Amino acid sequence: GAVVSQHPSRVICKSGTSVKIECRSLDFQATTMFWYRQFPKKSLMLMATSNEGSKATYEQGVEKDKFLINHASLTLSTLTVTSAHPEDSSFYICSARDDSQPQHFGDGTRLSIL
Amino acid sequence: QQQVKQSPQSLIVQKGGISIINCAYENTAFDYFPWYQQFPGKGPALLIAIRPDVSEKKEGRFTISFNKSAKQFSLHIMDSQPGDSATYFCAASAEIGFQKLVFGTGTRLLVSP
Numbered sequence: 001g002a003v004v005s006q007h008p009s010r011v012i013c014k015s016g017t018s019v020k021i022e023c024r025s026l027d028f029q030a031t032t033m034f035w036y037r038q039f040p041k042k043s044l045m046l047m048a049t050s051n052e053g054s055k056a057t058y059e060q061g062v063e064k065d066k067f068l069i070n071h072a073s074l075t076l077s078t079l080t081v082t083s084a085h086p087e088d089s090s091f092y093i094c095s096a097r098d099d100s101q102p103q104h105f106g107d108g109t110r111l112s113i114l
Numbered sequence: 115q116q117q118v119k120q121s122p123q124s125l126i127v128q129k130g131g132i133s134i135i136n137c138a139y140e141n142t143a144f145d146y147f148p149w150y151q152q153f154p155g156k157g158p159a160l161l162i163a164i165r166p167d168v169s170e171k172k173e174g175r176f177t178i179s180f181n182k183s184a185k186q187f188s189l190h191i192m193d194s195q196p197g198d199s200a201t202y203f204c205a206a207s208a209e210i211g212f213q214k215l216v217f218g219t220g221t222r223l224l225v226s227p
Contacts, residue, residue: 006157034214043203043217044158093157102148103215105157 003027004096006106014114015086021079021109023094029074030096034103035067038091050077084113116141118206120218127225133191135221137204140185144206146213149178149189152201152220161202162189194225 003026011019023033032051036044048064050056050071058064066088068080077096081088089112095103119138127133137147145166150158164171164178164187171178177190191198204218 004157032213041220041222043219044215046214049214095157097213102146102160102163103213104160105150107157108155110155 002101002104004030004094004104004106006094006109008109009107010110010112012112012114013084016083019081019084019111021081021092021094021111023077023079023096023106025075025096025104028096028098028101030077031074031098032096033071033077034095035069035077035079036093036095038093038108040091044093047079081111084111086113089113116216118204118216118218120204120221122221123219124222125224127194127223129194129196129225129227131194131225133194133198133223133225134188135202135204135223136186136188137206137218138184138186139206139216141206141208141216142185143208144216146207147178147180147187148205148207148215149176150203150205150217152203158203191223194223196225196227199223199225 005024007022035047038044047062048056048058052071052074056069071077093108095105097103148163149161151161152158162173162176166182175192180187202221205215207213207215
């Protein structure tokens with residue numbers, strides 16, 4: 001149980017385009033979803049916390065206009081990287097939880113901006 | 115105060131040996147301490163977790179030792195296997211604030227055959 005699916009697993013796009021990443025909880029209703037960014041050989045850095053039906057809460061230093069988060073349902077959250085540039089290239093990971101269990105993570109999205 | 119310090123940064127253990135990774139925290143509001151295992155190109159997977167009301171928790175070859183007064187906790191991997199080679203992260207969270215996890219810096223474990 002507690003499966004979190006993230007799509008796509010890898011995306012390569014040109015600078016200036018917007019990229020959407022989906023995070024789905026497959027077998028539970030996720031009251032809270034989290035988005036992380038991870039640089040090579042580094043730890044996970046929390047970007048934002050989102051609750052279904054409300055605006056995401058962003059961590060200090062994370063540009064909310066650059067990283068748009070939508071948590072439209074109890075099983076789906078999306079992260080849109082707007083006007084992506086090479087410095088946005090990274091490994092983006094989502095996690096989800098409900099009130100009864102810990103965070104379960106997706107397998108991440110490797111984003112490469114050319 | 116939100117930091118979780120993790121050591122060592124990397125660890126090489128022979129097959130069959132014991133791997134030990136240590137973490138320390140400052141925030142006394144933390145009440146949940148999980149360990150995650152991450153393979154390259156994958157998301158972290160929950161390995162084992164502990165709450166401060168117990169001093170030790172064991173699941174198979176994995177044991178967490180918790181010292182509340184010292185604000186330290188550690189992961190012990192008994193009979194380490196090459197398949198255990200991965201990056202391990204400790205983390206901590208508090209009940210309030212939707213249980214946001216604060217991660218340690220990670221330990222890259224290599225178990226040699």
